[in-house]
Amino acid sequence: MTAYHDKSKHQRKTEPAWRPTFHLTAPHGWLNDPCGPGYDPTTELYHLSFQWNPKENDWGNVSWGHSVSRDLVEWETSPVPCLTPSTQYDRCGVFTGCMRPTDAHGKPGALTYLYTSVRHLPIHYSMPYTIGCETLSMAISRDGGKTWKRPDCNPILPGPPENVNVTGWRDPYISSWPTMHTGSDSDLYGFISGGIAAETPTVFVYSVNPKDLREWKYIGPLINVGLNFRPSRWSGDFGVNWEVATLATLSDDKGTSRDFVVVGTEGCKETGHQPKRAPRGQLWMSVSPRSERKSTSDALRTYGFAGIFDHGCFYAANAFFDPVTGKQLVYGWIMEEDLPDALRHPQGWSGLISLPRVMSLTTLQNVKRARRSELESITSIETEDAGTGTCTIRTLGVQPDQRIEKLRANASRRQISGLKLNPEGFTLPLTTSKWELDAEFAVGNQCTSVGVEIDHDSNCTTLTWTPSTETFQINRPNPIPDFNINNFPEKAPHTLFTTSDPETGTESEEPLRVHAYFDISVLEVFVNERTVISTRIYPLSEHCAGLRFFGDANTTLSRADLWDGLGAMHQSRVS
Template sequence: MARVNDDMECPDGTTSATGFYPLTPKSLSPPRLFRASESLDQDQELVTFTRWRPSFHLQPAEGWMNDPCAPGFDPATGLYHVSFQWNPRDNDWGDIAWGHATSSDFVSWRIDQQPSLLPDKPYDHLGVFTGCLHANESSPLACFYTSVNALPIHHTLPYKHGCESLSIALSCDNGETWVKHPSNPILPGAPSDVKVTGWRDPFVSKWPSLSRVLEKDSDTLYGIVSGGIVDKTPTTFIYAICPSDLTKWEYLGPLVDIGLNKRPSRWSGDLGRNWEVTNFLTLHDSFDASVTRDFLVMGTEGCIEEREEAGQEGLDSGVPKRPARCQLWMAGSLQAVEGGPGSVVGRRPRMEYTFGGHLDHGCYYAANSFFDPVTRSHIVWGWIPEDDLGDSLRRQQGWSGMLALPRRIQLTTILRVVRAWNTNDLTSITSVEASPDGMGTYTLRTLTSIPDSRVVGRLRSQPGVRVWHLPQGPITPFPIYIAADPMRSNTWELRCSIRVSRDCKKTGLRIGHNDDFSKETVLCFEPMKETFTIDRPTFAASFDSACHQINAAPETAAHTLFTTLDNEAGETTEALEIRVWCDHSVLEVFVNERTVITTRIYAGDATYGARFFAEEEKEDGVVP
């Protein structure tokens, strides 16, 4: 059995909460149409353009976009910045420039109509790839980026040294215009004494944890460039940067050496063969700020197991398959080791893997982050691609990709943990750090994320937003149902909390996309399997030819619930907390904040209702 009710407070450990918020926000995107096809008339083109287009996710007016680039805050002006890889001429990848957007409140964004950086120099004429922002009140804004002069580039192909270089652009007018540095490229390519699989996506920041290890000043700037070493390991190459001259980078060596396709368990993902858009950060413990952990957040390429588990290998011929990649994070211990091959210094930094997991289990990729001094939190942006949509459909719609909702990431601590739902050895759950606390229980730490509260608040305050609270009570034998008529929408937020009994086989909710729920999206938690799944709707072959060009394979993530011990209340198992944001074809699902799945729902044009369900498992079978 599972229970849902509307009590936002849970004093007795048995209550839970749910809310449903249809959202009707003003679009973040400029209202300008791309001519998708000369064969489409104007009315048909408008329908095609808007059919799956989100309304509150940041994206340019038209064309192809991918990785978020150079997110950050400028203390001199109080403006937030975020850029993105953009092809404004077409909605296929190619001719990559940077789009650019700014905001004074992190909610309302001004998206520039023209690229901020163009591939117009000999060293970057084939692409201005991903990079980062360095903001400082006493100097111009600086963007570091990957400048590309030879293609194709892929970790499976022989790497041409110098095809990717490191360049810098400066702005003296608060990001309105950018000028490329006359010394570009400031680094001509990857280290010459290692055979790399890739070398791109610079990230620059202070890293006091590393400075302590290397006995350097805490204000030292570090830069990392993502990639891998052929037949050895994915990694990120680390440099020390002169703060008074940002063009001077001193190579310190590869930061990690974890081997190929490291996969600690199903909880942690496949670390692949090549990394992209790696960020480093230090997070403080949610209970004790003096306790910190150091993290890398990275896109991993060349993954093996993940494709099989996600159901991608069994797709019919012609249905698009996602690239073999994941969006992961890892925590690690920093140390200084003696220099060796691939190092030009006597002692170099090394990060040893301790625990790690998925930042997102779905199609989300290329996460890029920054520390926000206004909220004192780390913010991460990610890219939501059109990987599940066939090329002909994608080209017809005239646009491709958007940024996910910006998320705050933090180090979350759970005290006095007794057990997981069905895993006896807590240390085998490799997405958490499980430490004995000396009282017969464990302290768990892990990375969690949730959409930024400022953005959520703005969405909820839009005109026309309505809120429903559900009555409390058991889900079985009578499922709780949100009626169709009052809440039909294709933009909404849902928040629910479900108390799960030990004899529950599965529980969750069904999101109906028509009146009789014959087309639905199902969010399901199976406690004994410790798995959370999203089953996506498909088009009937007789109804829409799109059925042959859309990947609607299920999304699956490892997830469990933990039981904690209180000296007075005894043992309590946490509730299943689900939060969902739906924006037309985009679905972002957060489960207990530590399991996140972003996916696309192309066959669900609108939401007609939602039903909560639970099945109990008895000795003589399953009872719905």
């Protein structure tokens, strides 16, 4: 935890500062994108790799770290990389990729990584693309991920499709795609992220032979939305180049399905509220089949509706289908860019992996209206007229995987319910900086603000929903002003929906649900399981003192569950 000899001079001791305890981090050095997440049915282990620079605490020497877990809570992390830049075709980096729980010929008992092999740097969407700088390669493990071998056939793809001027071509992802019909015998598809220069960001789609993962056949670009496509504030800016795109077909309990692509967006235009961060975002889009295609240059899908997957410092979301739960799981990189180098370099590590998230198709029926906005103006939802003066709405649902409830095992639990709030609020005490909160508020019609304040002992972080602007905001402290820690507020558009009972006509607004995890310096907040903000907070105190719940105008804290002292039984490093 952070410590100081002299707070007036802000001189730090040498021990690690602000390092989370139940989030996955590298043993040391720089960490970024999660890579190759997946489940091995042979060993019943989950695998999660990550881009790692084990040599220093800055980006570079892009290798893969490797961790395994039986429950997504307790991880064993190798002290050395499982893949390093060690061949002619990946001498400049082992960039992001995915995992297939078979060998290259589709046979069980092995694991295959597919990754971007980089032989030339720099690579950036704003620069002319160098053909051959990015290729597609594989590595295979036959001992449960302990060792990996590159086959002689590498690279299996030499670069982007011919006659396409790209802005980038990287981060392979493979998956079945039930709604895609190409006439091929294979239901396995490959997706490589990038963009078409001066035209659109996109995903390059391939059919993949499941019995020979070396065989990729180009089908066409996934979508063409143009440059810096921004439907509204509810959907974000889709930039000029995409990274780490994943695609999933999600179904609700009525059997309705939608295809969602989750993308890291580069080249976003500045929105103003986070000027100190790179112009990028983590967005999602629902895509629909296209009626007619004349050539492989035509897009495979059209735009449906879209939203922001995470409104904070979360990026490079990587996903996999979990056969154990039948769910689509997502991990992301939570960045360290808010911390200036003068503080980041001495701590010896940077970046962490988010908690596991589950994606779903969320369907709300009998919806009458939103708190303020017209439903048609909310571009992160699909609306379908129900014919009764109400409609059915659909959107992407995102929530923490239920298995991380294991973190509560040794925590102290506090509960409260049915408390009418006022601006002064009510406080639940805390004794640690590792906690989980699950709270619901019944928000009054005239309420001006409602939320939770985190007391860090010497300063506070405030989570506030403002009904008049339909905005959820996190205000963060800056405990060391002269070190220029970025503490700009995190903002997300968020509304509450009112439904009408089809039999009685009684109207009721859904509660505001705030589900938050705090781990030393990282905060992940899930609002109504459809709006998510991840952020970093760098307090001076070693513990949080309490949570203050506030609201006005007949707003009630319907319930709050607080677990103080979360933690995995152990996070180990293995040889």
